Each structure stands twice: as structure tokens, then as C-alpha cells.
Amino acid sequence: xxxxxxxxxxxxxxxxxxxxxxxxxxxxxxxxxxxxxxxxxxxxxxxxxxxxxxxxxxxxxxxxxxxxxxxxxxxxxxxxxxxxxxxxxxxxxxxxxxxxxxxxxxxxxxxxxxxxxxxxxxxxxxxxxxxxxxxxxxxxxxxxxxxxxxxxxxxxxxxxxxxxxxxxxxxxxxxxxxxxxxxxxxxxxxxxxxxxxxxxxxxxxxxxxxxxxxxxxxxxxxxxxxxxxxxxxxxxxxxxxxxxxxxxxxxxxxxxxxxxxxxxxxxxxxxxxxxxxxxxxxxxxxxxxxxxxxxxxxxxxxxxxxxxxxxxxxxxx
Numbered sequence: 160x161x162x163x164x165x166x167x168x169x170x171x172x173x174x175x176x177x178x179x180x181x182x183x184x185x186x187x188x189x190x191x192x193x194x195x196x197x198x199x200x201x202x203x204x205x206x207x208x209x210x211x212x213x214x215x216x217x218x219x220x221x222x223x224x225x226x227x228x229x230x231x232x233x234x235x236x237x238x239x240x241x242x243x244x245x246x247x248x249x250x251x252x253x254x255x256x257x258x259x260x261x262x263x264x265x266x267x268x269x270x271x272x273x274x275x276x277x278x279x280x281x282x283x284x285x286x287x288x289x290x291x292x293x294x295x296x297x298x299x300x301x302x303x304x305x306x307x308x309x310x311x312x313x314x315x316x317x318x319x320x321x322x323x324x325x326x327x328x329x330x331x332x333x334x335x336x337x338x339x340x341x342x343x344x345x346x347x348x349x350x351x352x353x354x355x356x357x358x359x360x361x362x363x364x365x366x367x368x369x370x371x372x373x374x375x376x377x378x379x380x381x382x383x384x385x386x387x388x389x390x391x392x393x394x395x396x397x398x399x400x401x402x403x404x405x406x407x408x409x410x411x412x413x414x415x416x417x418x419x420x421x422x423x424x425x426x427x428x429x430x431x432x433x434x435x436x437x438x439x440x441x442x443x444x445x446x447x448x449x450x451x452x453x454x455x456x457x458x459x460x461x462x463x464x465x466x467x468x469x470x471x472x473x474x475x476x
Contacts, residue, residue: 172401177410179395182387184417187257187265188425189387193380196369198254200362201384204370205250206355208385210348213341216389226342236346238334243347245327247354249320256316262422263430267306268320269415270441273408273448274299275325283329291451295444302440309433340396344389405456409449 193201217223229235256265278296280286288296307313334343362368370381399407419438422428430438 168401169403169406172398173406173410174398175394176398176402176407177413179391179398180410180413181417182391182394184414185421186387187262187418187421189380190254190257193377194258196373196377196381197362197366198251198258199358200368200370201254201258201381202247202251203355203359203362204381205384205388206247206348206351207359208382209344209388210352210385212385212389213345213348216341217345220341222339222341225339226345229338229342229346232337235334235337238330239338239343239346240350242327242330242334242343243350245323245330246347247351249323249327252316252319252323256320260426260428261316262418262426263428263434264314264316265320266415266418266422267314267438267441268317269324269418270412270438270445271299271302271317271321272324273411274441274444275321276328277448279325279329289451289455291447295448295451298440298444298447302437302444305433305440306437309431309436340392341389344392403456405453408452412445 190201217226229239253265253268256262256268274295277288277292281288303314303318331338331343338346359368370378402410423430
């Protein structure tokens with residue numbers, strides 16, 4: 160059996176990644192179908208059912224060895240626990256935003272995430288930024304100021320989403336290829352399962368769990384939260400192995416664009432003048448980042464191609 164050509168791998172990677180981001184983009188509609196189940200109950204079940212789904216997936220594919228190898232390394236275990244805490248904050252904030260009529264603000268969080276990632280590269284990894292990247296950060300900061308002034312409140316949901324997912328990305332970068340997607344999600348949800356149990360117990364004692372009170376359809380939708388969590392992650396992992404970072408950097412905007420359209424066009428959430436200006440500044444920053452990333456990638460490729468030629472000339476002298 161012949162392996163796929165590089166071009167075919169890139170196309171396949173782009174399709175996998177696009178599928179992942181499209182599913183993430185329509186998640187608000189899925190979670191809104193679960194109403195009147197509250198965000199704390201949904202996240203609790205999401206954690207537990209994600210763990211069950213991942214365990215079944217590992218059992219079916221007999222992929223216990225990578226998981227056991229990770230569990231023998233305390234450093235990797237600690238990093239998966241930290242990743243679990245960060246993704247818990249992200250999931251809980253996202254559900255609160257979605258179910259409280261702030262879908263547009265959740266989209267702002269994911270629009271802002273690439274810029275936050277660049278900023279964290281400076282603050283945490285001590286990376287040196289190019290002028291265009293500094294300009295994008297300045298535009299994003301200006302956007303937050305405009306939204307605060309125009310809308311009258313700090314977009315906390317967007318900021319928490321952007322920074323929690325940004326730090327989550329940093330942790331995953333530290334983990335690197337040592338932890339595959341399924342093993343990573345399995346361990347993250349395993350660490351979070353006691354939190355989920357406590358959270359569900361609190362919900363049960365205060366208002367009552369709704370999973371069995373709204374009919375089999377709602378119960379089935381809640382049970383499928385694990386599948387809805389794992390499938391986009393697996394598609395993204397498959398795409399990330401095949402597609403270059405520049406392509407992933409472009410298709411990642413599918414999710415917040417869909418979320419924005421769902422909030423504004425489908426759900427009728429308000430977009431004030433201040434919000435339009437703020438979002439426009441963020442979009443301008445993202446265009447700047449994307450163009451700069453493509454330019455830097457092409458420049459890097461040209462340097463790699465010209466380097467062997469230069470060494471050949473040196474060898475002949």
C-alpha cells in the first residue's frame with residue numbers, strides 16, 4: 160500500500176481540521192438544545208461521558224500502551240492535570256456564556272485566542288515578536304478598550320476563554336508528541352471526574368439533576384456530550400499531523416465565525432456600534448497576524464531551500 164503524496168496529506172489535513180473547527184463552531188446550537196439543563200450540570204456530565212467514551216475508544220482500539228506509558232511519567236501526569244484544570248475553566252465559562260445569551264462574546268474569545276497565544280509566547284516563553292505581531296497585540300488591546308467603553312462592561316467571558324485556552328495550548332505544547340489526543344483527553348477527564356461528581360452532587364442538592372426529568376431525548380443528548388467533545392479533538396489531531404501550521408492558522412477562524420453568525424444572525428444577540436468597532440479591530444489584527452504568518456513561513460522555506468545551494472558552492476571552492 161503506497162503512502163499519500165505530500166499534497167494529498169495537506170489537503171486531507173485541511174479537511175480534518177476544517178471539520179473539527181466546523182463542529183466546534185456549531186456547538187452553541189447543540190448546548191442550547193439541552194435547555195433548561197444548566198451549565199454546571201452539563202459540564203459535569205460532559206466530563207464523565209467524555210471519560211467513558213475515551214475509555215471505550217481505547218478499549219476498542221487496544222491503545223492501552225500509550226496511556227500506561229504516560230501514567231509512568233510523573234511530569235507528564237502533572238501536566239495533564241494542569242491541562243484538565245484549564246480546559247475545565249474553558250468549558251465552564253463557555254457553557255455559562257452560551258446559555259446566558261452571550262454567544263457573540265464567546266466567539267470574541269476564540270477570535271482573540273490566536274493573539275493571546277502570541278502574547279503568552281512573549282510573557283512565558285520569552286519569544287521575540289515581529290513588528291506585525293506587536294501591531295496585532297496593540298489592535299486587540301484597543302478592541303477590548305473600545306468594547307469596554309462602548310458596551311459598558313469588561314468582556315470577561317471572552318477574556319477568560321481566550322486566556323484559558325491560550326494557557327491550555329501552552330501546556331499541550333510542553334507535552335508535545337508524548338501524549339496523543341485520546342490519551343490526553345482520557346487523563347484530563349480522569350483528573351476532573353471527582354470535580355464533576357462534586358459539581359453534580361451540588362446541583363442535585365440545590366435544584367435537582369435534570370438528566371432523567373426531561374425525557375429520553377434530553378438524556379440521550381446529554382450522554383452524547385462525550386462524543387461531541389472527543390470527535391472534534393480527534394479530527395483536529397489528525398489534521399495537525401498532516402497540515403502545516405499556516406493552514407491550521409487560517410482554518411481555525413471557522414469556529415468563531417460560525418459562533419458569531421449563530422449569536423448575531425440566528426439568536427439575535429445585540430451588536431452595538433462599539434461592539435462592531437471592537438470586533439473590526441480584532442478582525443484587522445487577525446488579518447495582520449495571518450498575513451505575517453504566511454510571509455514568515457514562505458521566507459523560512461526559501462531560506463531552507465537556498466541553504467543547501469550555498470553549502471554546495473562552499474564545497475566547490
